Amino acid sequence: MALDDRKLDVLRAIVEDYVATQEPVGSKALVERHHLRVSPATVRNDMAVLEEEGYIRQPHTSAGRVPTDRGYRLFVDRLSRVKPMSQAERRAIERFMLGAVDLDDVVHRTVRLLAQLTRQVAVVQYPSLSRSRVRHLELVPLSTTRLMLVMIADTGRVDQRLVELPDTLPADDVADLRRQINEKLAGCRLTDTPPLVEALLDEVTPTLRPAMTALSTVLLETLVERKEERIALAGTANLARGPMDFQGTLRPILEALEEEVVLLKLFGEVEPSSMRVLIGDENEIEDLRATSVVSTGYGPGTIVVGGMGVLGPTRMDYPGTIAAVRAVARYVGDLLAQG
Structure with missing residues (x-):
């Protein structure tokens, strides 16, 4: 009816x-x-x-x-009419995020800010490696036989690795290698790089091949082999605010929140620029059926590199929560785009 x-x-x-x-x-x-x-x-x-x-x-x-x-x-x-964030709330977001020094700092500030704005449990997925692209690869000579490889991804992620060379390598050859690996790999998804790294081995001049062989091993470790996905969590104490919200004990909910696999399922599979709201029994994770989850994807422009959102009781201020999650995700996306 x-x-x-x-x-x-x-x-x-x-x-x-x-x-x-x-x-x-x-x-x-x-x-x-x-x-x-x-x-x-x-x-x-x-x-x-x-x-x-x-x-x-x-x-x-x-x-x-x-x-x-x-x-x-x-x-x-x-x-529900999504409540627009007030100017004061927008300024508070900017002030809180201002001065973030690196990706770790951005993620930790974001998760604390979300927990404070919504008074719920906040979850932020670190930018996923599988969705990241190579922005730039830098080779820094530390000595004639040792290089520092620095990989900068479009998500703000920075990885540094030492490369031990089999022989001395003049500065001009280092510059040549740097140019060739950037021409080949810049802009590529991290997960698409292995065949390109293999191709580099065939394409470099014979004099550079020993150095490229040593470099390719470290490149593959940096770009591909680190598969771990990471999650940041804040505000679990907020669950105890409404004693009537959860019939029985909080323990199953707290235990579920300790499982990264569970959190990645809830917050890491979000479509670009869409809000997902799971309410109570819609949650396929049994221990979380007394909760609601509001989540969205974030990233530079239209690219989604990770998910973020909040979890709390079904008795939730949905319009306010949706507005806060959307505003913070947009702000973090803009930060990553500037990076």
Whole structure:
């Protein structure tokens, strides 16, 4: 049965009141607080329909109603108007992120900022290697037989490796190698580089081949073989803010949050510029079915290099949370684009 606008307004009011007060919502309070311009009896009838359709339920201890997962879903899909971030909030984001010195710093500032803005558990995936591209490769001579290879990715990731050469290498030859590896690899996805590194071995002049052989081993280790994906987490203490939000114990939720595989599944598989909201039972991870997850991808321009978002109780300020996650993701994407 399709709900008419008045019943949708009643549902919106119930969700907003319950999120704000954590108290089951009664018809009299709704009429007084939300100027619904109908009698409490009409609101009670609307609530009865909403309950019958599975959008709200009555906890056994109270005459008021609370939203169900299905009610929150309809609220997010049809009713919630994403709150624009205020100028003060935008300035706070800029101030907090200003002065980040490297990628690690950006990730740690981002996850702390998200936890503070939303008062939920915040999760940020480090830029994924599989989505990164080579921006530049630098060769720094440390001695005539030793080089420092510096790989800079478009995600701001910087890797440094020592290369021990089999023989001395003049500065002109180092410059020649630097030019050739950048011509071949700059702009390529890290995961696409192995055949290109192999091709470099065949293409360099015979005099450079011994040095290129030593360099190619370190290049492959730097570009490809480090498969680990990393996650930063902040604000787990926020879960304890609403004792009524989680029936029973927090332990299963906390244990699930310790599993990187679980977090990567929740936050690392997000489409570019889209918000994903998983509510309660929509979560395929059983231990997290008392929670909701709001997540999005981030990266420079239209490229997504990782995911970020928050996890909290289903009784969540969805419009505010969606706005905060979107604004922070956009800001971090702009930071990476400038890098």
